[in-house]
Structures are given as structure tokens and as C-alpha cells.
Amino acid sequence: MRVMGVDPGLTRCGLGAVEGRPGAPLTLVSVGVVRTGADEELGARLVGIEAGIEQWLDDIRPDAVAVERVFSQHNVRTVMGTAQAAGIAVLCAARRGLPVALHTPSEVKAAITGSGTADKKQIGAMVTRLLRLTEMPKPADAADALALAICHIWRGGAQHRLAAALAKATRKDVRR
Amino acid sequence: MRVMGVDPGLTRCGLGAVEGRPGAPLTLVSVGVVRTGADEELGARLVGIEAGIEQWLDDIRPDAVAVERVFSQHNVRTVMGTAQAAGIAVLCAARRGLPVALHTPSEVKAAITGSGTADKKQIGAMVTRLLRLTEMPKPADAADALALAICHIWRGGAQHRLAAALAKATRKDVRR
Numbered sequence: 001m002r003v004m005g006v007d008p009g010l011t012r013c014g015l016g017a018v019e020g021r022p023g024a025p026l027t028l029v030s031v032g033v034v035r036t037g038a039d040e041e042l043g044a045r046l047v048g049i050e051a052g053i054e055q056w057l058d059d060i061r062p063d064a065v066a067v068e069r070v071f072s073q074h075n076v077r078t079v080m081g082t083a084q085a086a087g088i089a090v091l092c093a094a095r096r097g098l099p100v101a102l103h104t105p106s107e108v109k110a111a112i113t114g115s116g117t118a119d120k121k122q123i124g125a126m127v128t129r130l131l132r133l134t135e136m137p138k139p140a141d142a143a144d145a146l147a148l149a150i151c152h153i154w155r156g157g158a159q160h161r162l163a164a165a166l167a168k169a170t171r172k173d174v175r176r
Numbered sequence: 177m178r179v180m181g182v183d184p185g186l187t188r189c190g191l192g193a194v195e196g197r198p199g200a201p202l203t204l205v206s207v208g209v210v211r212t213g214a215d216e217e218l219g220a221r222l223v224g225i226e227a228g229i230e231q232w233l234d235d236i237r238p239d240a241v242a243v244e245r246v247f248s249q250h251n252v253r254t255v256m257g258t259a260q261a262a263g264i265a266v267l268c269a270a271r272r273g274l275p276v277a278l279h280t281p282s283e284v285k286a287a288i289t290g291s292g293t294a295d296k297k298q299i300g301a302m303v304t305r306l307l308r309l310t311e312m313p314k315p316a317d318a319a320d321a322l323a324l325a326i327c328h329i330w331r332g333g334a335q336h337r338l339a340a341a342l343a344k345a346t347r348k349d350v351r352r
Contacts, residue, residue, distance in 0.1 A: 041270070041276070042266055042270075042276070042278070043266050043267065043269060043270025043276045044270060046263055046266055046267040046270060047267060047270050047271055050267060050271075070256055071256075072248045072255050072256060079248050079259075080246055080247075080248060080259045083255075083256045083259040083260055083263070084259055084260060084262070084263030084266075085263075086260070087222055087259070087260030087261075087263050087264060088263060088264075088267060090218055090219045090222055090260075091219065091222040091223060091226060091264065093219060094217070094218075094219025094220060094222060094223045095223055095226075100217070100218070100219045102218070
């Protein structure tokens with residue numbers, strides 16, 4: 001399964017694609033950042049984000065897209081732009097009929113480090129280890145996008161195993 | 177000048193187009209609402225909003241688009257969806273190279289009623305009077321979209337008059 005993670009933002013929108021399945025080694029597909037200038041008009045920035053994400057979707061051809069869920073408790077000065085960048089990522093994926101999942105920052109942290117309150121450095125270190133990279137992906141937004149993709153692969157897997165176990169248990173019940 | 181106003185929202189996105197210029201009677205071009213279901217996935221809702229706005233832009237061919245500026249102080253439960261719907265309106269307009277303006281709710285209220293704290297009923301009454309309609313546009317989101325368009329026509333006009341006056345004053349200075 002190939003998952004593209006999006007850490008949304010207007011100034012830096014982190015993008016990271018990972019291939020893998022639960023219980024098997026993960027592979028880095030691509031990592032990067034779409035940037036727009038703080039001096040540009042909002043419309044031009046959103047068009048830039050859309051073009052960057054579209055290019056990635058064309059190149060990477062992911063099976064699913066995982067986007068960070070934005071809360072209004074975030075940095076009030078930037079939260080609206082962050083929500084709008086996230087909305088465009090969701091829009092681009094949905095237009096192609098790709099499944100989209102929203103994961104909260106603490107879900108991602110817990111999936112990657114075991115702790116929902118891990119800091120950026122810890123996330124970066126675990127992403128580096130899990131993808132067997134020689135150095136930490138930079139900037140932090142790029143590492144966070146990879147963490148989102150890994151979280152999605154693992155959570156999806158856990159949900160599939162749970163569903164499979166339930167289906168098996170149900171079949172047993174029926175046989176009795 | 178033909179302006180399309182957008183009162184953003186996921187459940188109801190108000191759209192209203194007005195033709196006019198400062199100091200002349202205003203004309204209603206079109207008014208309506210794009211709706212998406214609260215039970216739909218976010219991606220499907222954003223795709224629906226985009227399709228609705230694109231259809232309007234194709235039909236109405238506005239000279240400019242005015243979108244309500246969303247603040248994080250708004251209703252916390254819905255503010256992220258509102259910001260995302262606003263972002264899509266800005267994106268659609270900017271993709272076509274149309275000028276986009278963001279007006280705050282109090283700017284709109286002050287422009288239409290003379291008071292930055294006017295209520296929805298007062299806005300609806302003034303929109304009805306200014307456009308010489310026989311009844312108030314419904315729902316309130318549709319009336320708010322018309323108010324945004326009117327605010328933009330008038331504010332743009334005031335800015336043009338100011339720029340013209342300044343240019344005239346500068347020419348006089350040069351002549352002296």
C-alpha cells in the first residue's frame with residue numbers, strides 16, 4: 001500500500017509518500033515540501049498548493065492520502081491558512097476518488113513513538129529509523145508528512161486485522 | 177461591475193451576484209445556496225462545493241469575487257469547515273485570474289447598514305431594499321452573500337474615488 005501524507009500549511013506544506021504494510025519494513029517513496037511566499041495573495045498561495053499536490057499525485061500515484069486534522073486550538077494566527085491548505089489536499093484526493101483519512105497530531109505521535117505527546121525531534125528520529133534513512137528528513141514538516149503516512153499504513157492495518165478477526169469469530173459462531 | 181459574493185459553509189454555502197457601481201442603483205443577478213450533506217465525507221463535501229462554485233463562475237462570469245473572511249473566534253465546531261469552504265471559493269476564483277477580496281463580517285454589516293454590529297434580519301432587510309426585491313432572500317446565507325457583493329462594489333468604489341482624488345491632487349501639486 002502506498003500512502004501519501006500531507007502536513008498542511010501555506011508557507012510550508014509537507015508531503016511524504018511511504019510504501020508498506022503492517023508487520024513489514026516500510027519504504028520511502030518520496031519526501032518534500034510545497035512552499036508559497038508569505039507576501040503572495042491568498043488566492044495565489046492556494047493555487048500554488050493545489051498545483052504542488054496535483055503534481056505529487058500524478059507522480060506518486062498513492063492508494064490513499066492521509067492529512068493532518070487541524071484544530072482551532074492551534075496557532076490562531078496561522079490556523080485558517082492551515083485549514084485551507086488541508087482542505088485543498090482533501091479536495092485534490094477526493095476529486096480522484098482516492099480514500100482520504102484525517103489523523104490528529106496525537107494519533108500520529110502515538111502510532112510512531114508510542115507517546116501522544118512526543119516532540120518533533122522524537123518524531124523525526126523514529127521516521128528516520130523506520131524508513132532506514134541515513135539522516136533525518138528536513139524540514140520538520142516533511143518528516144511529519146512521512147509520519148502521517150506511516151501512521152495511516154499501521155492504523156489501517158490494525159483496523160483490517162480487527163475486521164478480519166471479527167469476521168473469523170463470526171464465521172465460527174455460525175458453524176457452532 | 178459584476179461581483180459574486182460567497183458566504184462560506186459546508187452545509188450551506190451562500191452565493192449571490194450583484195451588478196452595479198457606487199452611486200447607481202444595484203441589480204440582482206442571481207442568488208442561491210450550494211448544500212452538502214452533514215453525513216457525507218469531508219472530501220465529497222469539498223468536491224460538491226467546488227463543483228457548485230465552478231458552475232456559478234461559468235454562468236455568472238463575475239468581474240470579482242468577495243468572500244467572507246473567517247476567524248477562529250467563530251463557532252469552534254464548524255469553523256474548520258467554514259475556512260475550508262472559503263479556501264475553495266478563493267482557489268476557484270484565483271485559478272481563473274479573478275480578483276478576490278476578503279471582507280470581515282463587520283465590514284459587510286457597516287457597509288450595508290451603517291452599523292458593524294447589525295443582526296441578520298437587518299442585513300436581510302437592507303439587501304432587500306437595496307436590490308428592490310419583493311421579499312427577503314432566503315436562507316440568511318444567500319442574503320449574506322448578496323451583502324458581501326454589495327459591500328465589495330461600494331468599498332471598491334470608495335477606494336477608486338479616493339485613488340482618483342489623490343491622483344487629481346497630485347496633478348494639481350505638479351502644476352503649481
